[in-house]
Amino acid sequence: MREERGADGVHGVEVEEVWPRDGQIRLCLAVVGGGGARAVLVLKVRGEGGGEVRLPVDGGSGSGDGWFGARIPLELLGASCDVSEQVWDLYLDVGPGGGLLRLGRHLDDVVGKKKIFVYPAQLSAGVWVEPYYTVKDNLSIACRREAQ
Numbered sequence: 001m002r003e004e005r006g007a008d009g010v011h012g013v014e015v016e017e018v019w020p021r022d023g024q025i026r027l028c029l030a031v032v033g034g035g036g037a038r039a040v041l042v043l044k045v046r047g048e049g050g051g052e053v054r055l056p057v058d059g060g061s062g063s064g065d066g067w068f069g070a071r072i073p074l075e076l077l078g079a080s081c082d083v084s085e086q087v088w089d090l091y092l093d094v095g096p097g098g099g100l101l102r103l104g105r106h107l108d109d110v111v112g113k114k115k116i117f118v119y120p121a122q123l124s125a126g127v128w129v130e131p132y133y134t135v136k137d138n139l140s141i142a143c144r145r146e147a148q
Contacts, residue, residue, distance in 0.1 A: 013092045015105045015139050018131050020119045023074050025131050025141065029057070029103065031066035031094060041070045042091040042100060043077075043141070051080065054093070068092070072141070078125030081143040088141040104138035113137045 017028035031039070041055040053076065058069040077088065090103040105113060113133035121130035121144075128144045 012106070013094075013101045013103045014107055015103050018117075018119060018139070020122055020129075020131055023122065023124060025072040025074070025129070027070040027072070027090075027103075027139075029068045029070065029092060031068070031092065031098075031101075032107070033066070038095045039068055040093045041072070042093050043072070043088045044091065045080075046087040046089055046140070053080070053088075057092070074122055074124035074129045077129050077141065077143050078127035081125075081127045081145065084145045086143045088143070090139050090141065102138050104136070105133065106137055111137065 012032040014030045014032055015027060016030055017026075019026040027041075039057050041057050043053045043055070045051045055070060055072065058071075059067050080086075091100045092103060093100050110116060112135075114135055114137075117133055119131045121128040123129075123146065126146045128142075128146060130142050130144075132140060132142060134140050
């Protein structure tokens, strides 16, 4: 888990659930330390000159309880994949004082999720879209053009 803390004490976003199905990836998220009432999901293409997509999240709604739900439509990722393979890293922008926090799963004491948690890939616009955990137990999404 990131050790940096924003002015409001927020220091990470824990991924509680990942549901890849029905043309979308649904996420259940918890902001560690609470807060983030005006959060936005941020997807950033890994690498130099990569793009960025911002999506609304459900929950938070000013309550400050730190629980959010998000839906990532696959057609958005499929249409954005203009190379054979692309990786999106996921963040939550919790606003002033908290900044941009990486989505991951660290508080469950399961290390090495990349080899343990495997999610199904879905096909959208000729692109296979698959969520996965990185070697640092952060959540990313791999997009691969379907072989012609």
